[in-house]
Amino acid sequence: MRLLLVEDDEDIAETLVAFLERDGFVVDVADSLAMAQDALESGGFDLVLLDRVLPDGDGVSLITAAKTANRPQRFLLLTALSEIDDRVDALELGADDYVSKPFEPRELLARIRNALRRPLNSQRESRRFGPLVLDVEACSFTVDGKPLMLRRTEALVLEALMARPGQLVLRETLETRVYGYDKFVNANSLESQISRLRRNLTEHTPQVKISAVRGMGYQLILE
Template identity: 65%
Template sequence: MRLLLVEDNVDVAETLVGYLQRQGFVVDVAATLAIARHAMRDGSFDLILLDRMLPDGDGVSLMGFAEQIGRPQRFIVLTAMAGIDDRIAGLEGGATDYVVKPFEPRELLARIRTALRHPLDAPAQVRVFGPLRHDVDHGQFFIDDQPLVLRRGEALVLEALMARPGMLVQREALELRVYGYDKSVNTNSLESQISRLRGHLARLTDQVRIQSIRGLGYRLSDR
């Protein structure tokens, strides 16, 4: 399960990420609304943990943004805003749950698991490029209906490329997608992911390849 934590307090974010990773979750962190919107456009999350008091505005606005871009989403608000009007604004805005800081991590974990049982009212998302198919909802890839088994980093690269088939995806965007918003990246790390992914594709098809655009990024090509 993949979560997005929208939180600008570094200590809170680090503590929560460490705890949730130990529980088996993959967690990305966004410290601002702008970064969170970028992540929501380009990524797929099972649930978003959302602070309200962010440097560039109220986190509640992300719920409307999810509707605007047609990406239904589960939200749990994590905030120090404890007033009844604050709670009502969060829940009526679309939050699945509203948790007031400080909170017990085990209780948050229980609330996350409960929220994940709530179905999202969204049609199945399937992206196709030649013989390559991406089942977005289940995070699975197929070539001519044969499963393409990838490591997490490779899958995130291909997911980003499939979101813009045939179009340039900038290197920086791919690094953010694979390594998150708060990690330094070795210059050779992305190339290693791309190289392994090219090998997987070449073994199953000659109709799809990953083209390097020198100094800019990569794109999926059918030539």
């Protein structure tokens, strides 16, 4: 099995390489996002061990880049960022697992083996509308390759709009998608979700807009 270790701390990298090679793994090392990106474009890695805090950015950008390029890859994060939000964000973006530093080597080895058991899908369904991309399996979004972090209800609205980009999606369809069939929906609930979603989109791109069709519904448009 061939691993890519993305780690800028030379001492940690040397220790991990020695440990993993003793267990039979072939390990390549990259000490920056740029070097890791070049290595991943050549392919051939069964798993990427990925530090988050790197000299040229956040390691999770490699996960987003792999998804945008439809290049399936397993990622296991190794990082000192141990807050629950950091872990949740990384897992929602597509990391297979997350190990906080400092870690017990035997636990790391068990997590590596567990991640390697998971099938690596050759194709992930995605939908694109201008700079906006939806990963259908994960129900996650990127804009120009950068994560668009949304609340669950906002993501459900945008997912429904992305199912028919540029076309009218009826208000009733959106309410059912977000709130279900059997729940009472306040008249302003959907408008509140749309308003927050518009603000989020505006912060990330001027191109994608949500247009209202009075009395009927909403549609995504490009400007």
